[in-house]
Amino acid sequence: MKRYRQFEPILVSEFKSSDWTHPEHNHNHYEFIFIANGLGTHVINGHPVPYQSGAVFFIGPEEYHYFEIEQETHFIYLKFTDAYIYRNATDSGELTRHVEYLRKSRETHQHGFSLLSADLLTVRLLFQVIASLQYDTFANQDLIWYQLLSISTVLMRNMPELQANAGRSRDLQAIFCYIHKNIYTPDLLRSQVMAPYFNITPDYLGTYFKRKAGITIRSYIQRYRDTLIRQRISAGRMILKEIADEFGLTDVSHLSKILQKGTGL
The missing domain is CATH 1.10.10.60 (Homeodomain-like)
Incomplete structure (x- = not known):
């Protein structure tokens, strides 16, 4: 299985695709994936999960996945490493706890997050802000940090078990x-x-x-x-x-x- 390695603390990518070209893979970083538009299936750890516009996925380093695209899909990716989470000990605690919780509860989140309509609008806007910052992630690290913290907070409160x-x-x-x-x-x-x-x-x-x-x-x-x-x-x-x-x-x-x-x- 292919393993992608990311050396930058944080990367943002936004693209549209009708044909998924990556093999099944895992990686050394975390990924938040937002489906701005599109239709298809996200296969996570061997489990096929249908997706549509507004779907949100969280992928940890221990997980493997790929997409099967049925309709052209607009992806927004936020990728970050442990180095980014722990970049500042004075304010990393809350985000660290959120990521630990979401990662540990992967049995639920690997099926995607079912968001309330108001929260879905909020998450969509947050990912749009993140996408707008992708051209200089180094200068925008602090701004991306707060968007990431907000997204993880919304996802946590939408966990059905809680x-x-x-x-x-x-x-x-x-x-x-x-x-x-x-x-x-x-x-x-x-x-x-x-x-x-x-x-x-x-x-x-x-x-x-x-x-x-x-x-x-x-x-x-x-x-x-x-x-x-x-x-x-x-x-x-x-x-x-x-x-x-x-x-x-x-x-x-x-x-x-x-x-x-x-x-x-």
Whole structure:
């Protein structure tokens, strides 16, 4: 399988095509893809997903995809690397958390985002702004940053598992989404708080999760949090105190205990 490599922190491309010429591929960066107009199928990780005007897709480095175009399609691509996400430690936190959540919840987003009409208009305008900045992405890095943050915010609130209504899904994916979104707020990850969100009892929440996932909900939360913490340490852009504060941990010693427990060091 072909792998595309991007060395620039951020790239924007806008084009129209009636014939998709790229092979099935993955890449070393993230992609937000907006279908301004057109009709066809987006094949993501082997799953065919029909698309039409207004479709939005988010592709992570671990995913592979290609398009089958039925009607000339107008694409707007926003491609960015980890270097762009972590470019400024003082204001990267919110975008980092959004990207982590969207990436982890790929079972939902690989089918595309179903946006409310008002949000679809907003996203369309945001991508149009991004397209207008493509000719000098270096000078426009800050402007693109805020458009990207706005797009990810809109997509997050349109995740079906997180919408507040009586018909909210109770399946395992919904629980995963809740955990991924609230991993930075320990008080929201207690069974007594989570269970009412899904209209079930705390005991049944734990039993259901263990039966479906093969791991206790507490262990899953710990493993996911530890993974995110190690990624931040590896990036080398945050001190331990900042990481501890971000995840709602009491102090650096608490953080050290988490890492020792996970690595045995």
